[in-house]
Amino acid sequence: MQKSALKQIVGIAPLPEKVMDRIELVRNADANHILGQMASANTSDVSDRLHDIFRNALLRAGHDHIMLQFEINRLEHALSGTGIEPVVLKGGAYVARGKKAAGGRRVSDLDILVAEDELEEVETRLKEAGWSPDEATDNEYDQAYYREHMHELPPLRHAKRGTIIDVHHRLLPKTARSNVDVALMQQSAMRIAENPVRTFDDVDMFVHSAVHVFADGAIDTPARSLVELYLLYIELSSDDALRLKTRAKAVGAIKAVSTALWAIDEFFDEDNALALSNEALAEKPNFILRWAIATKTLERPSAPLAKLLLYIRSHYLRMPLRLLVPHLARKAVAWRPTTKKPIELPFP
């Protein structure tokens, strides 16, 4: 994906004039799962045909959003009377709060955060309400691994609806090199209307998104992640933007947040973000990390090397070597080619 393409997708650069370039942009946005975001951001200067294509993407996202709202409703129902007030994370939160980042966004799973001592009750309640361990991770090793080392329960899938819920008690694995102060973030989460379900406030939403992208995992969907961060960032009030630095410091996410701010400037030319990033940072994200992020996102010829570095980094961040080596060995032994389930079509 070209840098100009990212800007066109979020609507801050005009769409390409040449038809073949436009087609390539749409193809690219679709392949990176941000066609819906592109559709929400680009509402003027759209031909009838492009409007049709955008409509397809928005209809799909619309379905996801309705599904998600219903899942939130079912979650409230399952937890009613317990006094537990889960925090809905990521896509679910954006949809529930009507954030710009939700516009056209596809959402598949519901991610929630609860206190660690509430986990047991939440799991019991969800199981009573029809969720059960997802087949993919319903084995002794995975179940034990999640519970012992991860930041979430093994995924639960609803038997009838097939939807997945991830119950988190932290934002990063227990074994991560540095962890964020999740209790502090939970304290300032706010209820959605009168419901017991909560979300982070705007600042913490940005902080969590940054942590998710830059402190966990190998940045596997760079275009989608950057668009999300950008859309969250531009919706911050100027007070919120100023509060970012102190908040990120307080919860221990300063590195991830400044990397996110750097990236927002780098890919979307948001000068304010860079100023904030420079100010926030004792140390800039190092050259190699910046190179790897840019190279992977822009799919430059050296992307494979960048991917490898980010992959190694993700494991370095996630777990100490004494866990990593047996874990990878175990995964390598247990590895089986994934069977492709054919899509069921009602025609021959």
Place this chain on the structure above:
Amino acid sequence: MSAPSNVASYDRRDLRAALRNGSFTLHLGPFSHLVSGASEPLLDFLSDTYRDYSVELTPSDVTDVLLRLEAPNILRRFIRRQITPNPGFKVPAVPLPLSMSPLAFEMGLNLSVALKCCRFINVHAGVVADKDGAIVMSAASGGGKSTLTAALLQHGYRLFSDEFALLGLDQPLLHPYPRPISLKQETIPVVRDMVGDNWISKVVTGTPKGDIAYYRARASDLAQDKTSAKAKLVLFPKFEKGVRPIARQLNPAEAIMRLVPASTNYSLLGEPAFHAITGLLKNIRAYEITYGSTIDSLRLVEQITDQKLV
């Protein structure tokens, strides 16, 4: 940029170059399709079965469908050449020998329309229409839908589609998408006898679905590919050898419950899809018809529509 013109009006060399560059653009009904991947079997197929279809060699706008016909791996580009349709999302397509390119092309377009174009409710059904409205025919594979569709075309009906009933989300109108009619196995000789050899493509033999041939859409049907219609009748045809012809009227609820699982995107679209399908069935009748021969099926349609066909 050139104005769309029919396939027959282009030089084969230009068609080949456009397919190679990925700039070959097929316009049909509400959709436009950008196709890449040149092969001689595909060019043969296009210049025969698609001769009257409207095509541009450079697209004038973005397109609904982006289909790449490509080799499954680099080896298969050169040795015992194979081809798979790539519509831009993961599909469970088996690689086919290059000679089956027409099938890969048709499959690729079907998958794209079925799974991607959700601004219409997509029901797997044949649709034909006359001046009074459209007949929607929904059947399981082997139910004789294609044969009945072909037969009705010989009796004053125009082709909407043999595969997709495209139902508008805002208004319960059916939109034509007259792709060639795909004929399988024993239906090939039946339809060949009915319409004449001239209208049937070369048979692709030994495909995963057996023998397949295509019945070309008529230029007159293609000329009306933007004219939508209201439904006048819904049929659930069932071909059974040697059976006595019978028509059983279904109540609207039963008809709806049968159309819903035949849709590729009903559950995705939800409420508007429900309203559109109930709207489609408003004030019209639905029948399950069982028959053992084409002539019987036409007689049943005659009885139901009170219209002289044969």
